[in-house]
Amino acid sequence: MTVTDSSTRGGSERPSRSSRPVQRSRRRGPTVTEVNLFRYVPGDSPLHRLWPGTKVSSLIGIGIVVSLHPSWAGEGIVLALLALGMVVARIPLGALPRFPRWFWIGVVITAVAPALSGGSPYLHIGASRIGLGGFDEWARFSLLVIVLIGSTALVGWTTRAADLAPALATLATPARLVRAPVDEMVVVVALAIRCMPLLIDELRTLWAARRVRNPPEPDSFRDMVREVQDILVTALVSSTRRAREMADAIDARGGVGSTIRSTPAWRPGEVVVWALSAAVVVGVAIV
Numbered sequence: 001m002t003v004t005d006s007s008t009r010g011g012s013e014r015p016s017r018s019s020r021p022v023q024r025s026r027r028r029g030p031t032v033t034e035v036n037l038f039r040y041v042p043g044d045s046p047l048h049r050l051w052p053g054t055k056v057s058s059l060i061g062i063g064i065v066v067s068l069h070p071s072w073a074g075e076g077i078v079l080a081l082l083a084l085g086m087v088v089a090r091i092p093l094g095a096l097p098r099f100p101r102w103f104w105i106g107v108v109i110t111a112v113a114p115a116l117s118g119g120s121p122y123l124h125i126g127a128s129r130i131g132l133g134g135f136d137e138w139a140r141f142s143l144l145v146i147v148l149i150g151s152t153a154l155v156g157w158t159t160r161a162a163d164l165a166p167a168l169a170t171l172a173t174p175a176r177l178v179r180a181p182v183d184e185m186v187v188v189v190a191l192a193i194r195c196m197p198l199l200i201d202e203l204r205t206l207w208a209a210r211r212v213r214n215p216p217e218p219d220s221f222r223d224m225v226r227e228v229q230d231i232l233v234t235a236l237v238s239s240t241r242r243a244r245e246m247a248d249a250i251d252a253r254g255g256v257g258s259t260i261r262s263t264p265a266w267r268p269g270e271v272v273v274w275a276l277s278a279a280v281v282v283g284v285a286i287v
Contacts, residue, residue: 039095039197041157047089050273051265052159052167058277059155063148065281070144074284078147081280082154089158097153107142114138156193165190166262173261186259191246199239206234 047055066078119133165186172182210231218224264270 039156040160041089041091041095043090043158045089045158046269047085047154047158049267050158050269051262052155052163053171053262053264054270054273055155055159056164056167057171058273059151061277061281062284063151065284066144066147069284069287070140071284071287072140072143073287075140075143075147077280077283077287078151079143081276082147082150085154089154091154091157095157111135111138161190161194163262164193166260169259169261170264183259195242195246198242202238202242203235206231206238 062078062081066074114134114137115132117134118131121132121136123130123132168186168189169182172180172186175182215227218227
């Protein structure tokens with residue numbers, strides 16, 4: 001039996017795997033940022049102490065009227081009310097959603113076609129005339145989306161998810177007269193709201209796991225689309241699995257059951273919010 005060492009092999013010892021330099025390509029892909037739309041922000045402001053049904057009904061009324069009458073003046077009124085609500089609720093700037101760069105690039109791209117469509121009003125520059133009608137419609141629709149999403153986010157920031165289902169059950173009490181499945185609808189809405197942050201966290205986890213694998217950078221547009229498709233399919237499979245687990249847990253607890261209804265509160269703050277919401281609805285409908 002002959003024992004040999006590295007000095008008798010006529011060469012240097014082969015470096016171990018741990019000592020090899022690891023070369024990884026620096027790949028910067030789109031990141032999934034934090035989108036705090038339905039996450040409760042703890043606080044003791046007047047908006048936090050309101051009955052959830054008051055906030056939900058005000059949101060529904062204002063959202064319907066501003067969607068039916070999308071004017072600059074009406075959307076400005078709702079935007080001012082939204083800013084006032086954020087100040088009263090003392091919502092920190094860190095709670096605002098932070099979108100990635102590709103989102104803003106997409107917004108700019110969607111504005112190009114409406115800007116080229118022309119139409120009244122016109123901007124006169126010397127002897128040329130530029131129509132701003134298409135861009136005006138796009139900007140007004142974009143502001144409407146911002147107002148609706150911001151109002152929904154304000155309700156989510158100031159309301160616990162567990163308090164929404166009893167409030168919705170109370171608001172939907174008249175639908176029981178026509179034998180509508182109120183309990184099932186309330187449970188579906190409550191689960192959808194509570195699962196939205198879980199879905200966002202799942203997408204962030206999937207994207208982080210994909211970046212850890214360090215896949216090659218896409219060389220063409222087709223490769224980029226295929227990469228996004230793989231992520232979406234994976235997210236769909238993961239969401240389906242989570243939904244199945246939640247359904248099994250609900251069945252194990254005896255099904256949906258009946259939703260406990262909460263009692264509306266008639267404090268001075270509730271009256272002020274009702275009056276302010278009614279004034280905003282009338283103002284948006286008139287202007």
